[in-house]
Amino acid sequence: MMSKKIIVIGGSAAGPKAAAKARRMDEFAEITMFQKGPDLSMASCGFPYFVGGFFDDRNKLLCTPTGVVRDPKFYWNAKGIVAKVNTEITRIDRKNKQVEFTDLVTGEKGSQPYDKLIISTGATANMPPIPGSDLDGITNLQSMQDADYLRRIRDDGKIKKAVVIGGGLIGIETLEALHLAGIELTMIELLPQLLTFLDWKMAKLVQNYLKTKANVITKNGVAEFKGKDGKLTGVKLQNGTEIPCELAVVAIGVRPNVALAKEALLEIGSLGGITVNEYMQTSDPDIYAVGDCCEIKNIITGKHVLAPYGDLANLEGRVAGENVIKGNKATFPGTIQTGICKLFDYGIGITGLSETKAKEAGIDYVKVINASPDKPGFMDGKMLITKLVAEKDTGKILGAQCIGPGDVSKQLAIWATAIKGNLKVEDMVNADLPYAPPFSLAIDHSIASAHILQNKMQGIFKGVSGLEVMDKINNNEDVFLLDVRGADEYEQTRLGLGETLIPLGALRTRIGEMPEDKNKEIITYCKISLRGYEAAVLLKAHGYINVKVLEGGITAWPFEKEK
C-alpha cells in the first residue's frame, strides 16, 4: 500500500495543526508543510505581548511548552513532518494533483504531488490605498517580521510618537504594546466607534477608558502619510488635521489569502474567503482549507462569515487533519465569533450576536446591561459591564458583550458555552456555578445579568439606555431623573443633568417629593442601577406608571458627567 501524500500550504497555526493531526491519524503518510517565511508555528496572537515587553525571548513565540523551538528539525523529529520554510507555493495544479513551489532563498522551483491538499494560507493585513504608504515607519502587526520590527523599536527607544490606524482587536492590542514601550499614541478610527463588533455604547465605554492612556480620534480616516527623506513624519487625516508621528501601525483588518485557490478555480465565497463545507473541504474534494483563508458558518445566523481567530484556526486544522486521512469523519460546526482582547487593566470581548447583529439578522430580541463587580468588595472585586442579548419569545441567549477590569474571560466563556447549549435566560437564572469569594459573587455576575434580563422580560424592570436618556434631554423631553445614591456618592460623581437626589433608603418617607403627576416619565439610577431598580419598583407600587431604570447606572454612562 502506497503511503498517502499530504501537502499543507502555510505553517503558522491552522496548517501545522492539520499536519500534526494528520500524522497522528496516519503514522505512514508523507506529510509536507510549506511555509513562505523563515519561521514556523508562530503564535501571532502573542506578537503584541512580545512587542509590549511581557517577555523578551522571541523564541517563546515559536516553542513548545517545554521550550523546544518548532523548527523544521523539530517537525521532522517529533512529528515526522517535512516542513519546508522559505518556500512559497506558487500554484495548485489540480489536474495533476500537485503543487508548484519556489525556494525563496535559492530561487529554485519544483513541484510535488499530493493525494490530499490542505490550504492554510492565512490572511494579509489591509493597507489603505493612500499616498505615502511606502515610507519608512509604516507597518502592520501581522507577520513575525512585523513583530521583530516593532520590538526593535521598543528596544531602541528612539521613537516618541506613533499612531495606530484602526480600532479593532489588533489595533487595540498594538496600542497597548506601544504604550508600554513608552511611546505617545494616537488611535485613529474611520468609523464612529472603535471595536465595531461591540455595540456602540460598549465601545464608547472602552473608548472612554482608552482616552486615559492615548489620544483617540474617531469618524476620521487617514488621508495621507507625510514623510521626509523617505521617513514617516506624520499622518494627515481626512478632515485635514495633521498628527506628527514617526511610526504608524495599520490595523484596519485582514483579507483572506486566496490567490492560489482562486487561480485553481476553487469556489470563493462572497466575503472573499475560500468556501468550505462542514468537513473543511473546498469545492475540490481532495482539497481542504482551514484558518483565516476560509469562510465559515456563523452558528446562530447560519450565514457565512470571516472569523480570523487563532483558536478556530487550530480547531479547523484538527478537523481537516483527521478528514484528509480518515475521509470525512470530523465536522466543524462553525463559529459564534467569540473574541476577547486585553487593554491594560480591561478585558474586552463578545460572544454570539451583538444587538446590532441581532437587528441585522432580523431577530426579535431583548437585551440588558449589567454593571456589577466580579467578586465581593472584601476580595477586591473589579467592575464588569455586560450586555446580554436574547431572543424575545424564547429567551434563548444570542450574545453577550463584556468589558471592564473584572474577570471578563470567565463571563464570556460562560455565555459562549450557554449559547452552545442553546440555553435560555431562565436556565441561567438558576445556574449552579462555582462560588467562593476569591472567584465570584454569591450570585455570579453572569447569573445577575440573567436575573436582570428576566426581570425585564417579565416587565418588572423597564430599562433605558444612556443614549436614550441623552436624546430625551437633548429633545427637552419632560423627564424626572432620580438619582437614589447616598449624598456622599453624589458629591463624588454625578451626571449633572438636573437630576433629583433622593437616596433609596429615604425614598419611602420622601415619596411626597416626587412629581405629583403619576404619568410623568421617571428615570431612576444609582451607581450600577441596582438601587435604581429597587426605587423604580417602589415608585411603580405607588402608582407611577412610567418609571424606567437607567441600565448600568452611572458606571455604564457613556457620556461626560458633571463630575
Next chain:
Amino acid sequence: MMSKKIIVIGGSAAGPKAAAKARRMDEFAEITMFQKGPDLSMASCGFPYFVGGFFDDRNKLLCTPTGVVRDPKFYWNAKGIVAKVNTEITRIDRKNKQVEFTDLVTGEKGSQPYDKLIISTGATANMPPIPGSDLDGITNLQSMQDADYLRRIRDDGKIKKAVVIGGGLIGIETLEALHLAGIELTMIELLPQLLTFLDWKMAKLVQNYLKTKANVITKNGVAEFKGKDGKLTGVKLQNGTEIPCELAVVAIGVRPNVALAKEALLEIGSLGGITVNEYMQTSDPDIYAVGDCCEIKNIITGKHVLAPYGDLANLEGRVAGENVIKGNKATFPGTIQTGICKLFDYGIGITGLSETKAKEAGIDYVKVINASPDKPGFMDGKMLITKLVAEKDTGKILGAQCIGPGDVSKQLAIWATAIKGNLKVEDMVNADLPYAPPFSLAIDHSIASAHILQNKMQGIFKGVSGLEVMDKINNNEDVFLLDVRGADEYEQTRLGLGETLIPLGALRTRIGEMPEDKNKEIITYCKISLRGYEAAVLLKAHGYINVKVLEGGITAWPFEKEK
C-alpha cells in the same frame, strides 16, 4: 385588601434574599425577618478571608457594595423589611399560622402571625462527640462569632500551633486563614482522603500541595481533646498519637437546622433536611424553606442532596421570595453541586459528578485527566489538572473536577454551563471560547480536555491512571514504562520506577530499542502526557498492540517520585 404577612426565620443569606425579593414583588406586604444572632446578612463565605487578614474591617462582611452595613435600620429604610435581631423563633404554630419568638436580650417572648412563612434557619456545624469538647480553644468557623474569635487569635498573635479537624472545603479554607496568621498547622482527616467530593487522585494531588504548607494526617480521627486548666493543650488521635496545639477548629460538616420544622411536623428528608418541592415549598403550602436547612434535587441523578452553598441559598431565596407573593410561579431546578475553594495558590473545585458519584449512580461513564496550562508560557501560564467524566454511550458531560494554580474558576464555570446545556464531549471539542494569550491557550484547557476524552472514546488514546500503574508495579507486572521527555527534563524530575527514557523526537529512529514483544504492555508518558500520547500513537502504528498513556503524566502523578 389586607397586606400580606410574610415572616422569614433566619437573616443571613437565603432569608434576606427571600425577604428582599418578596418586597420587590409586593411593596405593601408586611415582611419581618427574625435573626437569632446580633448580625444580619453575614457573608459567611468570607469568614476565612477575614480571619486570614485579606481585609481587616469586619463590616465588610456585612455591608452592601457601597459600604452600608445591612443592619435593621438599613433593612427598614432601604428594603422596608422589619429585621429583628437577637430574636429566636422558638416555635412554628401551623394551626394558628403564627410563630413564637424570644428576644434573647430581654428574654421577652411573643408571637406573630404569618400568611406565608419562609424557613431559612441554615445549618449547624458538627462537633465530634468526644471527651474534652468543652475546653477553651475549640471552635468551628460557622458563625460570625466564630469568625470574630479566630480573627482575635490572629490579631493577638499568641497561638503557635493549631489543628484543623476535617479536610472539607471549610477546613481547607480555615487552614489557609490560620496559616496566614502565622500559626503552625496540622490537618486531621478521618477518611482516607481530603475533600471527599473529589476523586481520590485529585484529592491526593491537593494533599501533596497542602503538605508544603502544613502537616496532613489522613485515615485518623481525633479521639480526645486534651487540656489543662480548661484550656486545650493538644488532641489525641484514634491511633494514640498526640498533637500539641492550643487551638482546634472543627470542620467536619454541617447538619440542617430543622428542629422548628420537625416540631411543626413538616416533612423532613432522609438526609435530615426539610423536604421542599421545586417551588421551595414544604409539605405545608404556606411554608417555604430555603438554604442550608433543606434538601434539594441533584439535577443529574435526580436524587435529593444536602447542598449547603451560599450561591444556592441566594437563588433558592429568590425563588421562594417570588412564590410567597405571586403563588408558585418561580421554580428552582436543583443543583449540580458545583463548589470551589482556594488554597493558597491553588483553586480546587468540582461541578457535576465525580467518578465515584457516577459509579454510585450506576452510570456507565468514561473519564480522562488533562494536565496542561491555562495560558501560554509567554504569558506566565499556570498548570491546571482537570478530570472530566462523561456518559459512555452519549458522551454527555457528567462532571468535571479541576485543581491547580491556573484559572480553575473559569474551567468549572464552563463545565457547569456545559452540564446545564446537556452538552456532549463532541460539542465541547469545537467550542468557540474567548481566546487571547492573556486569558487562555489557543486551544483552551477545557477544549483540550474534551479533545483527549474524545480521543479516548474513539479508542485513539488508551489511558491509565497513576494508581493503576502503581498497582502494576506493586504486583510486579511486566510493564514497559516509557518516558518520552528530554534528557534535561529527566534529570530534573522523574518517577524512578525502572522506566526507559527515549525522547519523543528520537523515538522514530530509536524504535529498535523498544521491547521486541509487540504484545508487551507499554505505558508512555511525559510531563503532562501530550508527548506521551504522541509516542503511544506512534508505537501502535508500529504494531505494538498494548500501549497506554499515563494520564496527566508526571504532573498528575500522585505518589512519591525518585526526584
